[in-house]
Amino acid sequence: MGVRFILLVYLIMSTSICSAEGLIAHLRLMGDYWQLWVMNDKGKHARQLTFSPVDKVNISWGPTNDQLIYNTNNGETWVYNLKTNKQKQILKDIQIIDASWSPDGESVAYGINPVDGIHGFTTLWLSDLNGENRRQIAGNLSGDVSGAQWFNDGKKMVFLNCKLSSDFRVHHDFWQSTRDHGKAKEIVGDDQQFKFEQSISHNGGMVYSSAETGHYEIWKMSRAGSKPVQLTYFSTSAGNPAWSTDDSQIVFDAEQHTMGVFLMSSSGMNIKRLTPVNVLAMRPEWSKQSDTKNSAERAQ
Numbered sequence: 001m002g003v004r005f006i007l008l009v010y011l012i013m014s015t016s017i018c019s020a021e022g023l024i025a026h027l028r029l030m031g032d033y034w035q036l037w038v039m040n041d042k043g044k045h046a047r048q049l050t051f052s053p054v055d056k057v058n059i060s061w062g063p064t065n066d067q068l069i070y071n072t073n074n075g076e077t078w079v080y081n082l083k084t085n086k087q088k089q090i091l092k093d094i095q096i097i098d099a100s101w102s103p104d105g106e107s108v109a110y111g112i113n114p115v116d117g118i119h120g121f122t123t124l125w126l127s128d129l130n131g132e133n134r135r136q137i138a139g140n141l142s143g144d145v146s147g148a149q150w151f152n153d154g155k156k157m158v159f160l161n162c163k164l165s166s167d168f169r170v171h172h173d174f175w176q177s178t179r180d181h182g183k184a185k186e187i188v189g190d191d192q193q194f195k196f197e198q199s200i201s202h203n204g205g206m207v208y209s210s211a212e213t214g215h216y217e218i219w220k221m222s223r224a225g226s227k228p229v230q231l232t233y234f235s236t237s238a239g240n241p242a243w244s245t246d247d248s249q250i251v252f253d254a255e256q257h258t259m260g261v262f263l264m265s266s267s268g269m270n271i272k273r274l275t276p277v278n279v280l281a282m283r284p285e286w287s288k289q290s291d292t293k294n295s296a297e298r299a300q
Contacts, residue, residue: 043274231268
């Protein structure tokens with residue numbers, strides 16, 4: 001009787017999560033390690049997915065709500081299947097921490113460190129999930145490149161270029177590249193020195209974290225290269241923004257008493273906390289799929 005009851009509760013939780021309008025994967029500090037969790041877009045039905053004794057550092061959803069990629073701080077890349085609750089390691093021959101799954105599910109983009117850690121820069125690469133057909137798509141920009149994020153068409157991506165200027169000041173710039181060896185070009189429109197963690201909306205808008213005001217806040221461009229607009233005014237730290245499946249909302253992490261996951265409208269209004277105040281949580285990532293009816297059916 002007890003086993004049946006536990007199994008029934010687990011199935012109800014799985015169905016409730018998958019039947020949400022959108023899913024939000026994120027990291028929570030559990031004991032000594034950051035672990036992968038998932039919840040619905042109301043902050044409900046949260047469920048822990050990973051338990052291994054290693055910090056998880058990056059999340060990227062697949063084209064459906066059934067699978068996602070995560071990285072660990074020792075450079076491992078894993079695919080987690082929410083349908084089966086099984087996972088498998090991919091890209092075993094390289095150490096990466098910023099894998100980004102393409103919208104078509106066929107490719108993954110990531111930064112690779114130079115063989116010589118003193119000379120050279122991190123470069124951006126693309127390959128199949130099994131590591132085949134690997135090719136460099138950006139690099140040699142007099143700085144490290146990392147953190148590729150895909151446009152919805154799956155043909156273009158935006159990445160971060162971190163470089164040291166002649167006056168020994170660090171600058172972060174966003175660049176755009178294509179998956180077919182197209183020439184990378186810088187995205188202009190702001191002169192902010194420190195910016196990170198960009199996310200691309202379905203219609204080509206971009207949100208990111210910037211220290212322009214002296215604190216890390218969330219900023220938005222209505223399209224890549226347009227004039228940026230500040231969305232948050234926490235005066236503490238806000239970062240890792242990600243768009244909802246319909247571009248109407250943005251999820252992000254911020255330090256308000258404790259580090260947690262927050263939600264706001266795409267205009268920066270109606271900010272609310274999704275994770276409990278007594279739980280440390282960060283790096284939210286919204287699923288790419290809005291209609292999860294099929295996922296819900298498969299989970300039952």
